[in-house]
Amino acid sequence: MLSDEIRSIRLADWWTEYVNRQFAKIALCLWIVLNGVLWIVLPYGLGWQPEAACSRRACEFLVDINSADWPELTLLPRIGPILSQRIVADREKHGPFTRAEDLLRIRGIGPGILRGIQPFLKFPENNGGNITPEQRHVARPNG
Secondary structure (H helix, E strand, C coil), rough: HHHHHHHHHHHHHHHHHHHHHHHHHHHHHHHHHHHHHHHHHHHHHHHCHHHHCCCCCCCCCEEECCCCCCCHEEECCCCCHHHHHHHHHHHEEEEEEEHHHHHHHHHCCCCHHHHHHHHHHCCCCCCCHHHHHHHHCCCCCCC
């Protein structure tokens, strides 16, 4: 009698362990299948694209050099906080800028920097420092 009881306990333990292993195998298979769906099917189903497939959008903006604060001037290419603060200080001391070449009087701005920022400058009197919209399109920096 006792040995039959021991056998039934051992059989119950074996059966429980067998069922647990089968559940673990099923759970592992489901996990692998779901990860395959997430990594392969889902990105294409949601319309995700690799970065190389995305087209670049042009962002055109003009900065009014006579009314912009120094943080706004830092949006211009190669103009950091120091140069933008110098632009504001010069504008307050000498009055508004009438053309792009007036910026050359600021220490740190040379012809190269002026060429880079000129397409983004807005002057009330003369259409962005004497640059036509076609020239502005050509002079847009890469980035």
